[in-house]
Amino acid sequence: MDLKEKMISSKEIYRGHILDLFVDKVSLPNGKESTREVIRHCKASAVLAMDEEGNIILEEQYRYPFDTILKEIPAGKCDKDEDPKDTALRELEEECGYRANKIEYLGVIYPTVAYTDEKIYIYLATELKKTHQHLDDGESLTYKFIPFKELVRLAKEGEIQDGKTLAAITFYLAKNY
Amino acid sequence: MDLKEKMISSKEIYRGHILDLFVDKVSLPNGKESTREVIRHCKASAVLAMDEEGNIILEEQYRYPFDTILKEIPAGKCDKDEDPKDTALRELEEECGYRANKIEYLGVIYPTVAYTDEKIYIYLATELKKTHQHLDDGESLTYKFIPFKELVRLAKEGEIQDGKTLAAITFYLAKNY
Numbered sequence: 001m002d003l004k005e006k007m008i009s010s011k012e013i014y015r016g017h018i019l020d021l022f023v024d025k026v027s028l029p030n031g032k033e034s035t036r037e038v039i040r041h042c043k044a045s046a047v048l049a050m051d052e053e054g055n056i057i058l059e060e061q062y063r064y065p066f067d068t069i070l071k072e073i074p075a076g077k078c079d080k081d082e083d084p085k086d087t088a089l090r091e092l093e094e095e096c097g098y099r100a101n102k103i104e105y106l107g108v109i110y111p112t113v114a115y116t117d118e119k120i121y122i123y124l125a126t127e128l129k130k131t132h133q134h135l136d137d138g139e140s141l142t143y144k145f146i147p148f149k150e151l152v153r154l155a156k157e158g159e160i161q162d163g164k165t166l167a168a169i170t171f172y173l174a175k176n177y
Numbered sequence: 178m179d180l181k182e183k184m185i186s187s188k189e190i191y192r193g194h195i196l197d198l199f200v201d202k203v204s205l206p207n208g209k210e211s212t213r214e215v216i217r218h219c220k221a222s223a224v225l226a227m228d229e230e231g232n233i234i235l236e237e238q239y240r241y242p243f244d245t246i247l248k249e250i251p252a253g254k255c256d257k258d259e260d261p262k263d264t265a266l267r268e269l270e271e272e273c274g275y276r277a278n279k280i281e282y283l284g285v286i287y288p289t290v291a292y293t294d295e296k297i298y299i300y301l302a303t304e305l306k307k308t309h310q311h312l313d314d315g316e317s318l319t320y321k322f323i324p325f326k327e328l329v330r331l332a333k334e335g336e337i338q339d340g341k342t343l344a345a346i347t348f349y350l351a352k353n354y
Contacts, residue, residue, distance in 0.1 A: 030315065112288045
């Protein structure tokens with residue numbers, strides 16, 4: 001079955017700081033026309049940072065769209081032309097003050113497949129060494145180390161809602177499944 | 178530490194078919210001002226539908242933002258005032274032609290915490306009975322049953338990128354962790 005859609009035209013609605021919005025006219029596989037609202041966003045990385053005892057870093061960060069504080073693994077947008085692996089290492093050090101000697105790719109997540117093209121690359125960082133936290137201007141967060149098992153328990157009990165953090169758990173569990 | 182931000186003003190940039198875009202002016206905990214780009218989106222539901230042998234339904238669906246076909250569990254937007262559980266049951270029947278006699282809440286995922294307020298409620302549906310698929314106009318997808326273990330293997334091998342599907346795996350594994 002042909003499932004593909006073809007772009008006929010694309011209209012830029014908004015070009016912003018962290019996202020751009022387009023409304024595209026497309027032709028459907030059945031020959032009809034439709035519109036697609038698409039958020040274009042840069043790449044991002046997230047990192048499951050684990051110490052030698054199997055504890056991972058979990059942040060608490062205020063998230064404006066929900067007006068609440070969420071539990072998340074460290075993450076951030078890739079700078080232009082930055083390798084996502086370098087982003088993961090950079091964000092871990094900036095947000096939590098840890099340098100990782102070892103980093104392993106776990107997988108990529110497409111958080112919102114219906115209307116954004118965002119991709120988040122997820123890594124496992126180990127052999128951690130304490131350095132210095134240096135948050136961006138206006139960035140506020142706290143973090144602590146918790147056992148990985150506790151992270152899974154938090155997910156089970158509805159204490160973790162963040163998509164990339166839930167996906168990171170799957171990737172880590174799948175490694176040894 | 179006070180991490181909260183307060184909205185000073187909100188400007189509607191775009192009101193669309195599946196999403197609305199706002200640019201808000203906010204005051205940060207440190208007293209400074211900043212802007213927040215926020216996509217407002219309705220609620221949605223997704224469903225891990227499992228037969229008596231432990232096989233689950235995995236769809237293949239074209240996704241315009243990536244111009245590719247992705248593997249996903251059945252999902253869809255909640256109609257106005259619709260209970261997310263009813264959405265899950267409705268989408269399973271519309272997309273795949275199965276009615277579930279039993280449905281259990283697994284958890285909620287916030288797919289993109291930085292700039293959308295979307296929430297996806299995830300359910301486990303069992304005691305499936307074949308009825309009839311009835312896709313929306315212009316909706317094209319295929320599906321098949323695969324063992325849950327195969328779903329985890331696909332995630333491990335990078336064959337599943339969809340955020341809600343990866344989160345559903347975590348919720349299901351966490352149940353018995």
